[in-house]
Amino acid sequence: SLWKNSQQDNNLACIMTMPQHQRKGYGRFLITLSYELSKKEGKIGTPERPLSDLGKLSYRSYWTDCILQVLSQNQKSNLSVKDISSITAIRTDDVVQALQSLGLIKYWKGQHLIYVAPQTIEEYVKRKKTKSKGPDFHVDKLHWTPLALPSSSTRMRR
DSSP, rough: OOSSSOOEOOOOOOOOOOOTTTTHHHHHHHHHHHHHHHHTTTTOBBBBBSSSSSHHHHHHHHHHHHHHHHHHHHHOOOOOHOOOOHHHOOOOOHHHHHHHHHOOOEEEETEEEEEOOOOHHHHHHHHHHHHOOSSOOGGOOOOOOOOOOOOOHHHHHH
């Protein structure tokens, strides 16, 4: 279910894939949809917590792929965590968690830096070519406009 007007910036409340349909990419499809809707709204999102064990695996996999894709497309740029968050609509603490799990945050001269070895990007690109599990998400086919709710003062005048 999509989470609207969440005070914690949740973009998805829960995902349930029936056991006979698990491991077919449907959960990943729904996660992708929730983040693409967040991008259309111009919002940064995160899933509702706590995450189940399977949810942690699914989201970490999604975050990792999105972040590596952004880093592979911007190899010449020095991107910050905030830049990555803005591009992907993934909340900054989720970006940091994914970068840490990949071992891509280094501490140097008193600062935390994102360091990506060229072979990390090469491995990601190779894996991406062979990996195609589940339905593809075509963002160009997503035609959706966020609902513009009237302000509370407009509603009270009626």
